[in-house]
Amino acid sequence: MESKVVLITGGSSGIGKSIGIFLSSKGYKVYGTTRSLGKYPDFDHFSLLELDVSVPESISEAIQKLLEKEGRLDVLINNAGIGITGPIEETPHEEIQKAFNTNFHGPIHMMKAVLPAMRQQHSGLIINITSIAGYMGLPYRGIYSATKGALELVTEAMRMETKDFGVHITNLAPGDFATNIASGRYHAPVEPKSPYKVPYGNTLKMINDHVNDGKDPICVAEAVFAIIRTDRPKIHYKVGAFMQKFSLFLKKILPDKQYEKLLLNHYKL
Template identity: 50%
Template sequence: MEKNKLHKTVLITGASSGIGEATAQLLSKQGFQVFGTSRKPKSSTNNWIMIALDLNQPDSITKAIEEVIRQAGKIDVLINNAGLGITGPAEETPLKEVENVFQANLFGTCQVINEVIPHMRKNKFGKIINITSIAGYMGLPYRGFYSASKAALIQVSEAYRMEIEQFGIQVSCLAPGDIATNIASRRFHSVAKEKSPYFKNYQASLNLMDNHVDEGMSAQKVALEIEKIIKSRKPKVHYLVGGFLEKFSIYLKRFLPQKTYESLLKKHYNL
């Protein structure tokens, strides 16, 4: 096992709820020194330290990393969990909201990575785990821009992995499927306008998405998978966590004819 796992310093973005909070709870109980971030952190009695970080504010990212280094002197593990969701017909989704999602899910996340790398390189050790999404492996109807932002993070993670491995830094992606969190209440929804030509299908898709989240697996199961990656000496590039059909859908996309796969997706979404 590389170095003493019980004394690693872990930074988790988006640790106020859902996957981030569950991971912070799990790792802090095991003796890891855990820093979590939130746009507006609240004081708590948790066993980890919460600091302010807003992925849409570059200065906030710089200050957050500086604060972790000031307190801990290092960052051994970075878990990029924070991000934004977005739904809507591609034609009707405001491009300003699309920019916000890409700023959080890609650009801001990459800035976090870039500001952490020098500290990991100095110690010749580090693990970066980017929380992507199974949605990033396919273009989903009415979630196209979310799929695109996560797909971009997946691809750039592969590039980072090859570039910084020489410094002793390992990069992995963990793609969850539907998780029972409150993400639905925090994602941007293009309003389903009755006069829109997409109204009927979009509203039905929204209901389906929310049902999937409500029936999704627990955030704690994702946290356990993250723990495995941290403890692995040679972590893989990609990890999937979700229901059988969610994970199997990625393999189907690789082997089925494109139109056949598209027909399956359309049937699933009642299009």
């Protein structure tokens, strides 16, 4: 049986790299993307394509190259993303737009680019990597939560719109995992005279500690592998620590203000 062709955006590091290495070990033909191939001259885990998810022309060129070489694309994993933290009032709007361009508009551009080929094949799977943070408005991570929550809803809609094409679309929401996302995240500076100085400073430290103490991203790779092997993927999947997933259950059953109080207590606000 011919190996499935998999494309992973943001595949040169972090969760994307872990997924790529794991799927390669299972016999899949894996392509990852990076905005700059020149930064990875010795990358030999799987093939890399130069692609910027915020530039539609870049996407079109990369998809065309892949299809010319392989003749098909079986799985798209929309993993590329950036972090952003800060009081919304003090976060420069250009940084908010940048986060949406990568985390929300980028996956939409990617899906638009691959759907014609998948429709022609009458088969295909799209996995959008979102976040457990996308299920709730988290203090000082509100913009990040919004980008991921928006992608969750778009996935729900596109599943219904594409149901007759033989294409499956699903969300996979990770919790905190030990990756380098903190180093590439934009965070609004903790200003000495800011009214948010103390609570934001403390929350930022807590966020970084959670990432550093996070689980091995191989857990996400294993979840992706399980989804690929499923004939009928669910709409939503979550992977992460028990308490992170349990927080979603609490959000469903608790009154809004009680749940908000839990978050405030958790972040010591």
